[in-house]
Amino acid sequence: MELLILATEGGIPTSNPWSQLALPLGILIFVGSVYMLMRSNLGTRRGYLVMGASLWGFGFLLSLFWAFGAPGTPPNTGPQNLPGQELDEYQPVWVPFAQDAAVVTEEGSPYASAVNAYPDGWEDPPAELMPAGDEEDGPGTEGVEVGAQNIQSFFGSLADNEEFDFGQNVLFGTEAQVGDPLYTVADNGRPMIAVTFGNTCELAVPADAEEGAEPVLPDVCQDAGLENGDLLPADAVDENGNSLRNEQTFFAFFDAGAPYFPSLLMVGIMGVLFALHMGLLARDETRERRETEETEAEEVEVEERATVGV
Structure with a gap:
C-alpha cells in the first residue's frame, strides 16, 4: 500500500x-x-x-x-x-454497522439475535483481543481497539456525506467512547463488538450572553470539574429535567478474510x-x-x- x-x-x-x-x-x-x-x-x-x-x-x-x-x-x-480488486480485499478487518443496518434486518441475519439482545449476553472482550498490538505484541487487526477505531472512523465519515440521510447513525467528532467495547460471538461464529459513544462537554456561548462573550463550558461540566472534550456526566439534565447525555451504540463484526x-x-x-x-x-x-x-x-x-x- x-x-x-x-x-x-x-x-x-x-x-x-x-x-x-x-x-x-x-x-x-x-x-x-x-x-x-x-x-x-x-x-x-x-x-x-x-x-x-x-x-x-x-x-x-x-x-x-x-x-x-x-x-x-x-x-x-x-x-x-x-x-481489479481493492488492495485490502482479503485482509482481516472489522466491519462496522448500525443497529438498523441491512446485515441485521435481513432475513436469517446471523447478527440479528446478538444485536437485538444487546446488552444481554455481551461481556468484556477476551484478554487476547485487548488491547490491540502489532504482530509481536498482540493480535493486531483482531484487537477490539482497532474495531472501535474503525467504527468511529466509519460513522464519523458519514457526517460529511450530503447525498444520503443516515439519521442518527452519524458521529460528528464531538463524541467520546463510553467505557470499553463489549464482546460476543455471532451465530456464524464471527466475533462481534459493541461500542457506545456519548456527547461531551463543549465550549459554547450561552444563549443569554451578551454579544462578543467568550464561549464557556456548560454549568454541569464546570460543577463536575470536567474539561472540554470530557464526557458529559451521566446524570446531567437541563432545566426541564431532560437528560443531556445522549448515547449511541454501534456494532462491528470481525471478518478474518482470506489473506x-x-x-x-x-x-x-x-x-x-x-x-x-x-x-x-x-x-x-x-x-x-x-x-x-x-x-x-x-x-x-x-x-x-x-x-x-x-
Missing part, C-alpha cells in the same frame, strides 16, 4: 498510458528477448517449451515462498489482491502451468526421439538394400 502511494506521488500515475504499458513492454523485452535466443538454438516449439517450463517453474517456486515462507522469510508475502488466498491461487496457477509445459516438453522430446529412431531405421534399411543389390 505504501509503495503504491509513493509510486503514485513520486512517479507516473497509474492512469497514465505509459504506466499501463509498463507491464506489456517488460514482458516483451525481457521474456521476448530470452525466447528469441532459445528459438534461434532450439527452434520455435522446443524453444518456447524450454523457456515456458523454466519461467513457470521459477514462478512456482517463488509462489511457494510467497504462500508458506522460508527460513528468514515470513509466510503470506505475495499478492494481497487480485486484478493467503491470492498466494495460494498463484501456487495453483504456476504449478499447473509448470506441469503442463513440462509434460509438453517431455512429449516433444519423446516425439523427436521416435522420429530420429525411425529415420535411422530407414537409413539402415536403405543401406541394407543397397548392399544386397551390389
Whole structure:
C-alpha cells in the first residue's frame, strides 16, 4: 500500500498510458528477448517449451515462498489482491454497522439475535483481543481497539456525506467512547463488538450572553470539574429535567478474510502451468526421439538394400 502511494506521488500515475504499458513492454523485452535466443538454438516449439517450463517453474517456486515462507522469510508475502480488486480485499478487518443496518434486518441475519439482545449476553472482550498490538505484541487487526477505531472512523465519515440521510447513525467528532467495547460471538461464529459513544462537554456561548462573550463550558461540566472534550456526566439534565447525555451504540463484526488466498491461487496457477509445459516438453522430446529412431531405421534399411543389390 505504501509503495503504491509513493509510486503514485513520486512517479507516473497509474492512469497514465505509459504506466499501463509498463507491464506489456517488460514482458516483451525481457521474456521476448530470452525466447528469441532459445528459438534461434532450439527452434520455435522446443524453444518456447524450454523457456515456458523454466519461467513457470521459477514462478512456482517463488509462489511457494510467497504462500508458506522460508527460513528468514515470513509466510503470506505475495499478492494481497487480485486484478481489479481493492488492495485490502482479503485482509482481516472489522466491519462496522448500525443497529438498523441491512446485515441485521435481513432475513436469517446471523447478527440479528446478538444485536437485538444487546446488552444481554455481551461481556468484556477476551484478554487476547485487548488491547490491540502489532504482530509481536498482540493480535493486531483482531484487537477490539482497532474495531472501535474503525467504527468511529466509519460513522464519523458519514457526517460529511450530503447525498444520503443516515439519521442518527452519524458521529460528528464531538463524541467520546463510553467505557470499553463489549464482546460476543455471532451465530456464524464471527466475533462481534459493541461500542457506545456519548456527547461531551463543549465550549459554547450561552444563549443569554451578551454579544462578543467568550464561549464557556456548560454549568454541569464546570460543577463536575470536567474539561472540554470530557464526557458529559451521566446524570446531567437541563432545566426541564431532560437528560443531556445522549448515547449511541454501534456494532462491528470481525471478518478474518482470506489473506493467503491470492498466494495460494498463484501456487495453483504456476504449478499447473509448470506441469503442463513440462509434460509438453517431455512429449516433444519423446516425439523427436521416435522420429530420429525411425529415420535411422530407414537409413539402415536403405543401406541394407543397397548392399544386397551390389
